[in-house]
Amino acid sequence: MTSAALRSRAWKLLEMVTTPLLPSDYLDLVSPLRAGADLRGRIEAVHPETGDAATVVIRPGRGWRGHTAGQYVRIGVDVDGVRLWRAYSITSPTDRQDGRVTITVKAIPDGKVSTHLVRRAKPGTLIQLDQATGDFVLPQAKPAKVLYLTAGSGITPVMGMLRDTEFDDVVMVHCAPQPQDVIFRNELHDLVADKKLRLTEVHTDTDGMLDIARLDELVPDWAERETWACGPAGLLDAAEEHWTEHGVQERLHTERFRPGIVVAGDGGEVTFSATGKTVDADGATPLLDIGEEAGVLMPSGCRMGICFGCVTPLKAGAVRDLRTGEITEAEPGVLIQTCVSAAAGPCDIER
Amino acid sequence: MTAIDPTAHLTTEQIEELGRELDAIRDEVIAGRGEKDAAYIRKVISAQRKLELVSRGVLLFSIFPPAWLLGTAGLSVAKIMDNMEIGHNILHGQWDWMRDPKIHSTTWEWDHVSPSEQWKHSHNELHHTYTNVIGKDNDLGYGIMRVDEDQKWHPFHLGQPLWNFINACFFEYGIAAYDLELGKNLHKRRRKNPEFRARAKAVGRKIRKQVLKDYVIHPLLSGPSFLTTLAATFTANLVRNIWTHSVIMCGHFPEGVQVFERRSIKGETRGQWYLRQMLGSANISGSKAMHFMTGNLSHQIEHHLFPDLPSNRYAEVAVKVRALFEKYELEYVTGPLPKQVFSAWHKVFRLSLPNKKPKVKTPDREQELVAA
Numbered sequence: 001m002t003s004a005a006l007r008s009r010a011w012k013l014l015e016m017v018t019t020p021l022l023p024s025d026y027l028d029l030v031s032p033l034r035a036g037a038d039l040r041g042r043i044e045a046v047h048p049e050t051g052d053a054a055t056v057v058i059r060p061g062r063g064w065r066g067h068t069a070g071q072y073v074r075i076g077v078d079v080d081g082v083r084l085w086r087a088y089s090i091t092s093p094t095d096r097q098d099g100r101v102t103i104t105v106k107a108i109p110d111g112k113v114s115t116h117l118v119r120r121a122k123p124g125t126l127i128q129l130d131q132a133t134g135d136f137v138l139p140q141a142k143p144a145k146v147l148y149l150t151a152g153s154g155i156t157p158v159m160g161m162l163r164d165t166e167f168d169d170v171v172m173v174h175c176a177p178q179p180q181d182v183i184f185r186n187e188l189h190d191l192v193a194d195k196k197l198r199l200t201e202v203h204t205d206t207d208g209m210l211d212i213a214r215l216d217e218l219v220p221d222w223a224e225r226e227t228w229a230c231g232p233a234g235l236l237d238a239a240e241e242h243w244t245e246h247g248v249q250e251r252l253h254t255e256r257f258r259p260g261i262v263v264a265g266d267g268g269e270v271t272f273s274a275t276g277k278t279v280d281a282d283g284a285t286p287l288l289d290i291g292e293e294a295g296v297l298m299p300s301g302c303r304m305g306i307c308f309g310c311v312t313p314l315k316a317g318a319v320r321d322l323r324t325g326e327i328t329e330a331e332p333g334v335l336i337q338t339c340v341s342a343a344a345g346p347c348d349i350e351r
Numbered sequence: 352m353t354a355i356d357p358t359a360h361l362t363t364e365q366i367e368e369l370g371r372e373l374d375a376i377r378d379e380v381i382a383g384r385g386e387k388d389a390a391y392i393r394k395v396i397s398a399q400r401k402l403e404l405v406s407r408g409v410l411l412f413s414i415f416p417p418a419w420l421l422g423t424a425g426l427s428v429a430k431i432m433d434n435m436e437i438g439h440n441i442l443h444g445q446w447d448w449m450r451d452p453k454i455h456s457t458t459w460e461w462d463h464v465s466p467s468e469q470w471k472h473s474h475n476e477l478h479h480t481y482t483n484v485i486g487k488d489n490d491l492g493y494g495i496m497r498v499d500e501d502q503k504w505h506p507f508h509l510g511q512p513l514w515n516f517i518n519a520c521f522f523e524y525g526i527a528a529y530d531l532e533l534g535k536n537l538h539k540r541r542r543k544n545p546e547f548r549a550r551a552k553a554v555g556r557k558i559r560k561q562v563l564k565d566y567v568i569h570p571l572l573s574g575p576s577f578l579t580t581l582a583a584t585f586t587a588n589l590v591r592n593i594w595t596h597s598v599i600m601c602g603h604f605p606e607g608v609q610v611f612e613r614r615s616i617k618g619e620t621r622g623q624w625y626l627r628q629m630l631g632s633a634n635i636s637g638s639k640a641m642h643f644m645t646g647n648l649s650h651q652i653e654h655h656l657f658p659d660l661p662s663n664r665y666a667e668v669a670v671k672v673r674a675l676f677e678k679y680e681l682e683y684v685t686g687p688l689p690k691q692v693f694s695a696w697h698k699v700f701r702l703s704l705p706n707k708k709p710k711v712k713t714p715d716r717e718q719e720l721v722a723a
Contacts (some may be wrong), residue, residue: 016568019560020460021400025453029400081389083450306622306658307475308444308456324378333450335457 035062041075044100045074046121049183053153054118055091060101067132069094069164070157070228070255073103073230074332076128079116085130085332086113087257089157089230090132091184093164103239104183106153120280128339136228136255138165143226147219149239151175151231157255159184166196171219175202175210175231208221212238222246230255258322264318264327265345272296272351273315281343286322296351298338306339312338317347357609357630363678369679370622376671377657380664389449391484391663395436396454403429403540407569413579426587428644429595433462435646440662442471447659450706464558465527469550473530479658483603483610483631491610493518493529497702498603499610504705520665522599524590527554594644597692599637604695605633608683628655629676634669634685639690642666652683 301309406425438461
C-alpha cells in the first residue's frame with residue numbers, strides 16, 4: 001500500500017473515532033492555522049497609521065498561497081459575536097520575510113468591520129481568510145512610465161504595488177482631506193526623498209475635489225503612462241471618461257471597493273436564482289409565500305419563525321424581519337428565515 | 352385537561368397585551384446579543400470537546416477501577432453537554448445569528464442516533480408549533496403513553512410505566528423511532544414509501560457510526576481494557592439517556608401543565624400562542640450547574656416562548672416572564688428536579704389506568720377556548 005493510501009485509511013479510522021464530528025474539529029482546538037485546516041489567520045499587531053486608519057498584521061494559516069501586489073483578501077471577522085466578511089487590499093510586499101501579510105483599514109462612519117479593526121481588534125484574535133484575489137495587478141512586462149491615481153483608502157492596493165516593485169518613472173497623485181489624513185505619508189515622503197517617486201498630494205479640504213482635467217497640469221504626460229486608479233466611484237467614473245475621451249482607456253486600470261450599494265426599501269423585485277424566476281414582492285408578505293406562489297419549491301416548516309426549517313441563502317439585496325423590522329443585507333454565508341422575512345428592496349434568494 | 356379553564360379570567364385584549372409584553376422581552380434580548388454570548392457557546396463547545404477527549408483517554412486504562420469511574424463520569428457529562436446545552440440549542444437556531452457555519456442549525460450534527468435534520472422537523476416544527484395540542488403534538492406521551500385524561504385509554508396503556516422506563520434507558524433510540532414516526536410507518540403500505548426508506552437509512556447510518564465508535568473502535572483501541580471500556584461507553588450512553596429523558600419529562604408532564612384541544616388553536620393569535628406555551632410547559636428550579644446540565648431546558652417555559660433565543664439568556668428572561676405570570680395570575684409550574692420527576696412519573700402511573708370517573712363534558716369550555 002502506498003503511503004497516501006495508508007494515510008487515507010488512517011484518516012478514515014480517525015473519522016470513525018470522532019464521529020459525528022471530524023478530526024479537524026478537535027485539531028482546530030489546538031492548531032487552527034495548521035496545514036489542511038480551513039484558511040484562517042491570526043492578528044499579531046495593529047499599528048495606527050492616521051487618526052482613523054490602521055495596519056493590521058496577520059499571520060496567515062499554512063494553507064495561504066501568497067498574493068500578487070495590488071490584490072485584495074476577504075476576511076471574516078467576528079464583530080459583536082457576528083461573523084462579517086469584508087475585502088481589504090493587501091499592503092505588504094509579496095516577499096515579506098516573516099510570511100505575514102498586512103491590510104490597511106480606514107474606519108468609515110457606520111462601518112462595523114472597519115471601525116472594529118481600527119479601534120478594537122486585539123492581537124491574538126483569529127480571523128477567517130480567503131485566498132488573495134483580484135486583477136488590479138501589475139503586468140508581467142514592466143511599463144516604462146507609471147501613474148498611480150488614488151484617493152483616501154484607495155491608496156492601499158497601490159501601496160502594496162509600490163512596496164513590491166520599483167519602476168524607473170513613477171508618479172502618484174493622491175487625494176485626502178488634509179495632510180494628516182494621508183495614509184503612509186512618511187513612507188511616501190521617504191520614497192520621494194530617495195527619488196523613487198514623484199508625489200502630488202491634493203488636499204481636498206483646501207484644494208477642493210480633484211478636477212480630472214487638472215491632470216494635464218499635474219502630470220503633463222499622463223496619457224503615456226500605464227495608470228492604476230483606486231478611490232471613490234466619482235473619481236473612477238471621471239477617470240474612465242477622461243481616458244476614454246482621449247482614446248487611451250486601455251492604459252487605465254481601476255479598482256472599485258464597493259461595486260454595489262444595497263438600498264433597503266419596502267418591497268422589491270425578488271429573484272429566485274436557482275429556479276430563474278423573478279417576481280414583484282411587497283414589503284409585508286413573507287418571502288416564503290412569495291416563492292410558493294411563484295411556484296418555487298421552498299423549504300418550509302412552522303411558518304412562524306421558530307423552527308428554522310426554511311432558512312435559505314440570501315445572495316443579494318436586503319430583507320426585513322417582519323417581527324423586529326431588522327434589515328439583513330446579503331453577504332456570503334448569510335441565511336434568512338423566509339417565513340418571517342420580506343423583501344426590503346430587490347433581492348436574490350438561492351432557490 | 353383541568354375542568355377549570357385557567358385563562359377564563361383573561362380578556363382578549365389582555366391576552367394580546369401579554370403577547371406584546373413578551374415580544375418586548377424577546378426584542379430586548381435580540382438587540383443585546385453579542386460578543387459575550389458568542390464567547391459563551393464557543394467556550395462550552397471547546398470544553399465539551401476537551402472533556403470528551405480526556406475522558407476517552409482515561410478510559411483507555413479503564414481496566415483500573417478509578418480510571419473507569421473517572422472516565423465514565425467524564426464521558427457521561429460530555430455526552431449530556433453535547434446533547435443538551437450544545438446540540439439541542441444549536442439545532443433550534445439559537446446561535447445562527449453568529450453566522451459561523453460551524454455552529455449553525457443547518458450544519459450541526461450531534462452525538463445522537465437521530466439525525467439532526469429529522470429531529471429538527473419533529474421537534475422544532477411539530478412539537479414547538481403545536482405544543483401540548485392533543486392529536487397534533489406527538490410529544491404528549493410520544494405515542495406510547497397517555498399523559499392526559501383527555502387522551503383515550505387503551506389496555507396497552509396498562510404497561511406504560513414499563514414502556515416509559517425502557518424508553519428512558521434507550522431514549523435516543525426512542526427519539527429516532529419517534530422522529531421516523533415508526534409506529535405509523537411500519538404499516539405494510541407505508542414501509543415501501545421511498546421517502547420513509549431514505550430517512551430510515553439515514554438513521555441506520557447514524558446508529559452504525561455511533562455503535563462502531565462507542566462499542567467497537569473505542570474498546571478495541573483500549574486493548575486489554577476492551578471490556579471495561581465497552582461497559583463505560585454503554586454506561587455513559589445510559590446515563591445520558593436517563594438524564595435527558597428525565598429533563599424532557601419535566602418539561603410538559605408534571606401536574607399542573609395544561610393540554611389543549613385541536614379546535615382551540617384554530618385562528619390562534621400570537622398572544623394566544625404565547626399563552627399556550629406558558630401553560631403547556633413546566634420548569635425545574637435549581638442551581639446554575641443544574642440549569643447548565645439540563646441545557647437550560649430547566650427554563651422550559653422560557654424556551655417554549657422563545658425557542659430561538661440563546662440558552663444562556665433564559666435565566667435573565669425567566670425573571671421577567673415570571674413577573675408576567677404573576678401579573679396575569681397564571682400558574683408558573685416549577686419545582687426541584689426530584690419533585691418534578693416524581694410528579695411526571697406519578698402521572699404516567701396514574702394514567703396507565705382508565706379515568707376514575709366519567710369525565711363531565713363541558714361544551715362551554717370549548718366555546719371559551721375558541722373565543723379566548
